[in-house]
Amino acid sequence: MTFVSFDPSSGRVLAHHACLSEDRLEQRLHQAYQAAQAWQHEAPSERAALLYRLASALSAGRERMARELCLETGTLLKDCLREVERCAEECAHFAANGQAMLPAARSQVSQRPLGLMLALTAGPAPLWQCVRLLAPALMAGNGLLLKPAEHLSRLVELLARLMTEAEVPEGLITPLRISKEQVAGVVADARIGGLAYSGERQGGAIMAALAGGRLKPVILELAEADLQLILDDADLEPAVESVLNGCFRYRASWRQSEGGVLITPGLAEAFLERLGERLASLRSGRPDDSDTELGPLAKSGQREWLERQLREAERQGGRIRCGGYLPDEEGWYYPATLIEGQDPATTLFPAWPAGPVSSVLRVADEHGMQALCRSMSPDGIASIWTRDLARGEQLARSLPFDLCRVNPNPYHNSHWPPQSSPDQRLPLKRFSRSKTVLVSA
Structure with missing residues (x-):
């Protein structure tokens, strides 16, 4: 199998990379397992020192890494710069x-590393998806095998x-x-102590099944x-800005989940007209051009x-504005693209296809919503607009939904990845096993 890296702005091939052979994969696994075994005995201070070095290397190489990400993913350069900063x-x-997140050394209950972990990433901000798993995994004392999405073969070199x-x-x-077939083999390997996956739900279900089969x-x-x-009494401009930031800022080229816009009749036409004007004015172009918005x-x-998908929605009665x-x-x-309708099939709802698309579904009232x-x-976010x-x-x-916000900051999604609050970061306990020691007299 050969991995091909493209420049999305031209369709030009950037590089070809061969899949690891079984022998080379075994060599990498052996080396990684030995490194993980040694790393779990390092003091937390040594783990922290390594993470500080990673932070320094990311900051020093910010411009170069951002341009590499921009070239391979088609993401706007300003967003790639922000991604490296967040990493x-x-x-x-x-x-x-x-x-401070780890129990004291002589505590009766301690957190032990899982060992060597396999992490797969397949979502927006690919470097960020790797680092947000890598940082807590290292601090918890684990080693990590990282497999990015197959179309991002140059990201392997960057990492x-x-x-x-x-x-x-x-x-x-x-x-x-490595190929998908090789992933299954790595998951089954006894040296792998834990798995991590960041991406769309379908891929997560496959990973959960693989993990469950090996307990x-x-x-x-x-x-x-x-x-x-x-709702009918919402302030128009904040609602339009929120949809723009949620649908078209950064994630337009990646997103593939559930979502869309539900709107009651009183404000629907004014909202659609204003959103259509804003979308028509977005500047499309090369992602490394500072004037590009899409x-x-x-x-x-x-x-x-x-x-x-859009042609099928039109056939069902959807209207492209x-x-x-x-x-x-x-x-x-x-x-x-802006598509609207009065039936879910006419707007692709609740599917939210990857691409610069906003689907607006007219709904009679709150009960319909x-x-x-x-x-x-329920794993999602709802933003409600009303005075x-x-x-x-x-x-x-x-x-x-797990999170519902009434009249949130419409610029909340203007940067991706967003600034993380402490409760949004992955806790070290998820990368560890609990061990209890009881000493009887």
Whole structure:
């Protein structure tokens, strides 16, 4: 198998990389297992020192790494710069606070490392997805095999250089280019003590099944539902800005989850007209151009798939207000698209396809919104827009989602990855096993 890296802005091939042979994969596994065994005996202060070195290497190489990410993912350069910054911040956070998260050395209950872990990532901000697993895993005393998404083969080289620059012990963090079949073999290997996956829900279900078949602990960070509910008395501009930031800032080329916009009739036409104007004004272009507001899609074939989905929605009665056509130009671009309708099938709801698409579903009232939301995963976020706070709170309490916000900051999603609060970071306990020692007289 050969991994091919493309430039999404032109469709040009950047590089070919061979899949690891079984012999070389075994060598990497052996080396990684030995490194992980040694690392779990290092003092927390040594683990913190390594994370500080990683933070320094990320900060020093910020411009170079961001441009590499921009070239391979099609993500806007300013967002890639922010991604590298967030990775440095994450490493520094666990370096500064990780020791306090671990029990005292002579405590009756201690946290022991899982050992060598396999982590797969397949979501937006690919470097960030790796680092947010890597930092707590290292601080907890684990080694890590990292497998990014298959279309990001150059990211493997970036990660390998980062480990060298930060003087990470050889084998402790090992980026891999392996096939899906090889992943199953690695999961089954007795040297793998735990698994982690960050990405869409379908991939998470496959990883959970593999882990369950081997009774191995697994950490799942899955794409969440993201829904905007707009009532008749909402303030128009904040609601429009929130949809723009949620649908089109950064994640337009990656997102594949559940979500969309539900709106009651009184404000629907004004909202659609204003959102359509804003979308039509977005500047499309190369992601490394500072004036670009909408870059290309991340993967080959993605826009053809999106085109088929939109044509089917139109056949069902959906109305495209702007965009919604396959452009005749090089690269994997697709215009900002707004589709609306009065039936879920006409707007692709609740599916939220990867691409610069906003689907707006007209709903009669709050009861209709509640009924539609009950079929969705509770692992998600709902943003409710209304001037009547009591009405908004009542609707929020009736929805199944883990987080419901009434009139949130409309710029909350303008940067991705967002700034993490302490409760949003992965706790070290998820990368550890509890061990209890009881001494009787």
